[in-house]
Amino acid sequence: MKFGPLVVDEAEGAIAAHSVRVDGLAIKKGKRLTAEDVMHLRAHGVATVTVARLEPGDVGEDEAALSLAGAIAGPGVRVEAPFTGRSNLFAGEAGVLVALREAIDAINTVDEAVTVATLPAYKPVVAGEMVATVKIIPYAISGEVLQRAEDAARAAGPALSVAPYRLRSVGVVSTRLPGLKESVIDKTLGVLTERLAPSGAGITEEYRTPHEAGALAAELTRLARSGVDLLVVFGASAVADRKDVVPAAIEAAGGRVHHLGMPVDPGNLLLIGELAGKPVIGAPGCARSPKENGFDWVLHRLLAGLAVTRADIMALGVGGLLMEIVSRPQPRAGGAQMEEDGEPAASPAGREQP
CATH class of the missing domain: 3.40.980 (Molybdenum Cofactor Biosythetic Enzyme; Chain A)
Incomplete structure (x- = not known):
């Protein structure tokens, strides 16, 4: 991915890296610039714009986030549609979150552009609770980086799953x-x-x-x-x-x-x-x-x-x-002798917990 300032006349198809507001014109960051956007920018005297341009083999942030989230999600975890380079994962049922720390750490060390954050391992969760989020930092990553991250996610089985409650x-x-x-x-x-x-x-x-x-x-x-x-x-x-x-x-x-x-x-x-x-x-x-x-x-x-x-x-x-x-x-x-949970200690013979 190429990132940096570009003359407006060459910016069609590129991704606006920052929001542009001038004389009532508003282009949000992350928007792929159209011919009409370029025309309006030129008309308002904007000569250059900072953009991101994907190169052959690059994967856009949303597509990459969704793909990696799918590689991470195991049984009991569902993936939601991505937005702004982020894809969130949710518990599909009540249970205990099983997160493989080694796998999550391995994903996060593939490249600084790829990040995964989860709830603590073995946390009880309810259906619909967010358990993890995948965030792609730039507007795109190379397909090679994405593949390495997905390989790390799958290396030891599902990196993230929810073990449903079984004992009743x-x-x-x-x-x-x-x-x-x-x-x-x-x-x-x-x-x-x-x-x-x-x-x-x-x-x-x-x-x-x-x-x-x-x-x-x-x-x-x-x-x-x-x-x-x-x-x-x-x-x-x-x-x-x-x-x-x-x-x-x-x-x-x-x-x-x-x-x-x-x-x-x-x-x-x-x-x-x-x-x-x-x-x-x-x-x-x-x-x-x-x-x-x-x-x-x-x-x-x-x-x-x-x-x-x-x-x-x-x-x-x-x-x-x-x-x-x-x-x-x-x-x-130190201080007064207490039972482990804060109750006053009884006589040595009994050690009752009232």
Whole structure:
């Protein structure tokens, strides 16, 4: 593509690089100049105009943006018509956005003229939500650059897709300790119900049991046999060790604990495991709050049928500091001992979370 000033008499067919306004005449940037435009510019004393001229093998900005967007879009993603060198991509259904960082980075390093921006990977999205945008910076790029960008987009499979929600039935076990009010459990279940709503999932089985490994194992076994897709445990006390009540109960029921702890705060004390082929989440105390926390990050991925591995969790540290709760003493700065989610710590024997 050639770019620069050109005498008006030679500008027919070129693209106006900037808007031109003179004596009531208005030509918008990006317009392909016609013979009539040239005549009007000449009549108003305009001698030169800055333009872009496509060369053989060049692809116009809109065509290039649309083509690249199509190469990026995978299942669950739709592409809209381009404008001014931009093509936007939208979620075709509710689910979790799967964005291959390596592919997006590879596209963006092909040439400075090509840019792709997406929402964060694994963000829950709803149908119609914009998930990415492709923008071609100049008025055209070479076909060779476009081809390299499209090859990078397809190298590892679809660079962008939406994993639809698949799991619909959630079973919950809440453990009890003296001092934990039933109203707290009721409120927790209400918060979880709201969390699940965008995915179309719901709580179909709910049990309450003493905070003891044996009792909890029995309820987990019952849940696993009930046909639910996902098991969630709300412990009356935060998990402090792999030998603590919740992980011990999962193993006693014949399940496995894949990982305890995550580099996301709030949410450090989350546990993830498996029982009878079904995912199990040991919810951190912050999951009782409707505010975003690490529990959300894991829950939605599992609801979409995506695997959440030990390595996946350990890779969440950058960006994992979500917020500080200003209404509490600041535990990261020292001070009074607090439970992980801002509740005052109970006696060492109980460590209850009220």
